[in-house]
Amino acid sequence: MAGVLGVIVSGRTPIEVVPVTETEFTCEIVNADSINHVVVFLTGIQPFPDGLGGSVYIRWPSSNGDDSWHYLGFICNMKPSAIFKVAQLHKSSAQHSGVFGGGMQTYASGSAQIGIMIEPLTSIEGRQAAEGTQVNQHSTLVEFAEKMIRNLVNHTESFSVRLQNPQGGFQDYIPISAFQSWYNSFSRRFEANPYFWRNLNNN
Known part of the structure; x- marks a missing residue:
């Protein structure tokens, strides 16, 4: 599913999302401490398989090696893009650990990492996103x-x-x-x- 997913930060060029496994994808956002919103989207090359969607997470490097993520929300074929508010999120505690396998590289200080997990929509629905991230929820x-x-x-x-x-x-x-x-x-x-x-x- 290479090239299926994309990420945009306002004022920057699109960021390439690379596969880590068949169901896990990631990208790096450099100079991430000042970003306000992140857009995650399906590029249109290929839809998700029926019944599947992409749950979206973000994390900042931790000095203690903590592997916790902030859950932002999800995209699917019926909602192929989503805008997430991430301003100040790096100052709060992440709640989701052990989400991805061991292949997720940790990036340098100042960068943020987007992780996307392809999983059944039945598992995604009802999952609570980090407070204040769902700017399009209303x-x-x-x-x-x-x-x-x-x-x-x-x-x-x-x-x-x-x-x-x-x-x-x-x-x-x-x-x-x-x-x-x-x-x-x-x-x-x-x-x-x-x-x-x-x-x-x-x-």
Whole structure:
């Protein structure tokens, strides 16, 4: 999977991500103490195999040889790029140790190391990223909420019936069963693929 992954730091040229094993990749970010954001992305050469994604970690060299990483988040075929806020992260304690095998080289002082682990999405989902790194988390949740609500409205509107209002005139009503049928359908699709909502056409 060489050339499949890329890393960009704002204001710099793209950084080559090199394979360490079939499932582990790494790159070095020099002069990393002053960086604010890191973008990790799929280059488009090749997608991840079905059901797999790339969990993204970062670490700075430790004077005591500590092999701990900060978990930033993940990318996958449905989310092929992600922006992570890493400013000041080197001043906090890393929480993840023993993540990668022994082939990960430790870089010189002042540099940071990005590590990417290819693993099942079922293992990645729900993993807690380091506090403050998910600058795009809010926008993702907003997108999910908007698409879910619009899908609900579109579904239930098709069940609406116009009935006479006791106060006069007519009013559109939606039976409760319409909401239940939407919930059953949405839940079933979500269970089969947690990212199906990204492809919803709610126009």
